Structures are given as structure tokens and as C-alpha cells.
Amino acid sequence: MDPEVLSHYYVLEVGHDARDALIKLGFRRQSLKWHPDKNPGASVERVSICNAMMGKLNDAYKCLRDPDARKLYELKCASIVFTHADDPGNWFREKFEAERRAREEERQRQRREEQERNAARQREREAQERRRREAEERQREQREAEDRERRERAERARRAAEERERVERERQEQERRRREQRQQEQNQRWHGAQEHQSRTTGSNGSTFSHFTQQEWETFFYILRVLIILQEVASNNRQQDSGTSSTPFDGSASGTPRPSFGGSTASDSSAPRSSFGESTASDRSTPRSSFGGWTASNSSTPRSSFGESTTSNDGASRPSFSFPNPPPESSRPTQEPTNDDPTTESTQSSYSSYQRRTDPIFEPLPHYSSRTRWSQTELDALLKLRRDHPRETWDNIARRLNSQFKNGRNGNAVRLKHSKHTR
Numbered sequence: 001m002d003p004e005v006l007s008h009y010y011v012l013e014v015g016h017d018a019r020d021a022l023i024k025l026g027f028r029r030q031s032l033k034w035h036p037d038k039n040p041g042a043s044v045e046r047v048s049i050c051n052a053m054m055g056k057l058n059d060a061y062k063c064l065r066d067p068d069a070r071k072l073y074e075l076k077c078a079s080i081v082f083t084h085a086d087d088p089g090n091w092f093r094e095k096f097e098a099e100r101r102a103r104e105e106e107r108q109r110q111r112r113e114e115q116e117r118n119a120a121r122q123r124e125r126e127a128q129e130r131r132r133r134e135a136e137e138r139q140r141e142q143r144e145a146e147d148r149e150r151r152e153r154a155e156r157a158r159r160a161a162e163e164r165e166r167v168e169r170e171r172q173e174q175e176r177r178r179r180e181q182r183q184q185e186q187n188q189r190w191h192g193a194q195e196h197q198s199r200t201t202g203s204n205g206s207t208f209s210h211f212t213q214q215e216w217e218t219f220f221y222i223l224r225v226l227i228i229l230q231e232v233a234s235n236n237r238q239q240d241s242g243t244s245s246t247p248f249d250g251s252a253s254g255t256p257r258p259s260f261g262g263s264t265a266s267d268s269s270a271p272r273s274s275f276g277e278s279t280a281s282d283r284s285t286p287r288s289s290f291g292g293w294t295a296s297n298s299s300t301p302r303s304s305f306g307e308s309t310t311s312n313d314g315a316s317r318p319s320f321s322f323p324n325p326p327p328e329s330s331r332p333t334q335e336p337t338n339d340d341p342t343t344e345s346t347q348s349s350y351s352s353y354q355r356r357t358d359p360i361f362e363p364l365p366h367y368s369s370r371t372r373w374s375q376t377e378l379d380a381l382l383k384l385r386r387d388h389p390r391e392t393w394d395n396i397a398r399r400l401n402s403q404f405k406n407g408r409n410g411n412a413v414r415l416k417h418s419k420h421t422r
Contacts, residue, residue, distance in 0.1 A: 004083040004084075005080065005081070005082050005083045006056070006082065006083065006084070006087065007077060007080075007082055007087050007088060007089025007090075008059070008060030008063055008064055008073065008089075009060075009064075009087070009088035009089055010082070010084065010087045010088060010089065011030070011053075011056050011057060011060045012026035012027055012030060012057065012060050012061070012064070013026050013029070013030065014026040014088070015088050016088040016089070016091045016092065018064075020065060023061065023064050023065065024061075024065075027057060027060075027061045030053070030057050031054070031057060034049075034050045034053040034054055034057065035050065035054060036050045036051060036054070074092050075092075077089045077090075077092040077093065078092045078093050078095070078096035079093070079096075080093065081093065180371060180372070183369075183370070183371060184369065184371055184405075184406070184407075187369040187370070187371065187407055188407065191365040191366075191367070191369070191407055194365065194366055194367065195363065195365065195366075362398050362401060362402065364394055364397055364398065364401075364408075364409045364410060365407050365409050366409070367409070368407065368408050368409040368411065368412035369406055369407035369408070371406045371407070373416060374404075376404075377400065377404050377406065378416070378420065380400060380403060380404070381396070381400060381413060381416060381417060382417070382420065382421070384396050384399055384400070385417055392410065393410035393411070393413050393414045394409070394410035396410070396413055397409050397410045397412070397413045400413065
């Protein structure tokens with residue numbers, strides 16, 4: 001059970017406005033009632049209660065007799081709820097609550113008056129603003145009526161000026177396109193020369209493995225003619241000398257024949273000419289090899305650069321094939337005609353080689369052209385990078401070149417993208 005909360009006035013049994021004489025009288029009455037000497041023969045519990053009440057009486061008397069301490073205690077009583085409803089200390093709390101409610105009502109009254117004054121001022125401002133807008137509307141209508149004619153005259157002058165500017169822009173655009181076309185042609189010629197130089201020059205200085213398709217066709221055509229001439233000369237020497245043989249290089253019959261692929265002359269009576277690895281198994285069989293071909297029939301001389309074929313009439317027809325096709329060339333190739341002697345002879349040689357037509361595999365220039373970037377090409381670059389964030393810059397450059405034909409490389413595309421996205 002919670003202890004009782006009692007005020008000093010309740011302990012002394014005096015009112016909240018009691019004077020010093022009444023407080024002294026109340027202390028004497030309560031002392032006679034609760035002093036241990038006035039309760040002889042009381043139980044231990046009664047004695048403890050008396051001692052406690054005497055302590056409270058002493059505290060109350062000291063507090064209420066001191067004016068300053070009493071004022072502080074009255075302020076403290078305004079925030080305390082005492083146990084008994086008839087406790088005189090509750091009067092201070094009720095007084096404080098009444099004063100607080102009065103102050104709140106006064107504040108509300110002042111707030112309502114302020115709101116009413118603000119509403120009146122707002123209505124006055126709205127009326128003034130409405131009158132001002134009406135005056136401005138009348139002035140605006142007058143100005144519009146005055147400016148309408150001026151605008152019509154200015155519109156006619158503007159249209160004439162726009163027509164002149166349009167004609168001038170078209171002329172400048174045509175001139176710019178002609179300059180860009182000339183610059184692009186110069187860049188294409190320059191890049192073509194650079195590409196040809198880089199294509200025809202290997203890391204070791206060799207140009208054989210970087211021929212174009214037309215150069216490969218010409219090379220194999222000349223090689224085929226030389227092989228046929230060698231076979232004809234070998235057959236003629238065989239018919240003239242019977243079993244005797246003449247070396248390929250025109251030296252004496254007793255000297256060993258030269259070999260261009262590792263072949264050795266095992267018999268001076270067997271004519272041999274090799275550019276690969278060929279060995280003669282029959283002395284009466286002339287052989288010529290350019291890639292490891294060996295003749296199995298002594299009556300059919302053959303010459304091959306990889307794999308030989310025989311036509312229907314029994315004549316030897318060499319065919320040329322290679323495992324690694326020549327590198328792709330970006331230069332346009334001339335269409336074969338009926339008058340071209342290399343068309344029929346090399347048609348079967350390149351049957352397995354198809355030119356790459358996908359624009360993504362177009363070779364990139366070593367130096368990007370200095371053609372000015374248009375807004376359309378820049379927008380296409382930004383869109384490609386957004387759609388393909390993991391794509392390499394070279395592939396993005398190939399996509400742009402396939403669409404705009406401006407000869408960009410990966411480094412130029414990367415620099416342009418970083419400049420417009422930093």
C-alpha cells in the first residue's frame with residue numbers, strides 16, 4: 001500500500017491561510033496528542049507511530065513558521081496531489097489550475113482577435129489586388145491592340161530573313177558536304193595506303209603471307225605455268241635421252257639435282273625436281289612436287305601445290321589449296337570476266353574461302369580519320385555503349401563504321417565517349 005501524502009496543514013489540522021498564532025496552537029494540540037510522554041503505557045507499535053507523527057509535526061511547524069520556506073512549500077503544493085480530498089494543500093493546486101485555465105482562455109481570446117484582424121487585412125489586400133489586376137488587364141488589352149500591327153510587320157520581316165538564312169544554310173551545307181567528301185576521299189586513300197603497307201609487311205619483313213586475293217590468284221597462276229613448263233621440258237628431255245636424265249638446272253647428268261624441300265637425288269638416272277619432300281621410286285617416272293606430293297603412276301606426271309587433280313582427258317591439272325586462306329582485304333576486288341585467264345584456273349582453288357561480309361569484322365584503320373563527328377553519329381555511339389556496356393571499343397568502332405563509313409578506330413571512339421560522359 002502506498003504511503004499517504006499529507007500536507008503540513010493537514011498534519012497541524014489548520015487551514016491553508018492560517019496565521020502564525022493558529023499554527024502554533026495547532027502544533028501544541030497535536031503534540032499533546034502524539035507526544036510519547038503523553039501516551040504512557042502504550043504499545044511499541046503505538047510508540048513508533050507517535051515518534052513518526054512528532055517528526056512530521058516538527059517539520060511542518062518549522063516550515064510554516066518560516067515565511068520564505070512557506071512560500072516555496074506553497075509553490076511545491078501546486079504540483080502535488082495529496083491523498084485526502086479535504087487536505088488544505090489541495091487548495092494551492094486548484095488555484096494554480098484556475099489561473100492556468102484563465103491564462104489559456106485569455107490567449108485563445110487574443111488569438112481569435114488576431115485571426116479576425118488578419119482576415120480583415122487579407123480581404124483588403126484581395127480587394128486591392130483585384131483592382132490592380134483589372135487595371136493591368138485594361139492596360140494589357142491596350143498594349144496588345146497597339147502591338148498587334150507591329151508583330152504583323154515583324155513577322156513579315158522575319159519570314160523574309162528566314163528564307164534568306166535557309167538559302168544560305170543550304171549553300172553552306174552543300175559546301176560542307178563537298179569538303180567532307182573530299183576529306184573522306186583523302187583519308188580513305190591515305191588509310192588504304194597505310195593498310196596496304198601494314199597488310200603486305202609482316203613482323204619479319206616477309207610479304208608472302210599478306211597477299212590479297214588477287215595477288216594470291218596471280219601468284220598461283222604464274223606458279224602453275226612454271227610447273228607446266230617444267231613438266232613439258234622434263235618430258236622432252238626424257239624422250240630425247242631415253243633413260244638418261246638431265247638435271248633441272250641444266251648441269252651435267254652426273255651431278256646431283258637440286259632440291260627445294262629437303263629431297264635428295266638417290267639415282268643420277270632419275271630426273272627429279274622438288275619444292276617439297278618427294279622421292280622417286282621409279283627411275284622412269286619424272287616427278288615434281290611442291291608440297292609433299294608423290295607420284296604413284298609413272299605414266300602420269302603431276303605437279304601439285306598440296307593436292308593434284310586429273311581432268312577427263314587424262315592431262316595433268318594442278319589445283320591449289322591452302323589450309324590458311326589469305327587475310328581479308330578491305331579493298332574492293334574486281335569481278336572476274338570471261339577475258340581474264342585466271343578466272344577458270346583459280347575458281348576451284350578458292351571454293352572453300354568465303355570473303356567476310358559482316359561489318360563487325362571490317363579491319364580498323366591504324367589512324368582514325370579526322371572527319372568531324374555529327375550529332376547523329378555521337379548519339380549512335382552513346383546508344384551503342386549503353387546497349388553494349390561490355391563490348392570492346394574496337395567492335396563499337398566497327399559498328400559505327402558499318403553505319404556511317406567514317407573510318408573510326410577504337411581509340412578515337414573511346415576518347416569521344418569519355419569526353420561526352422565525364
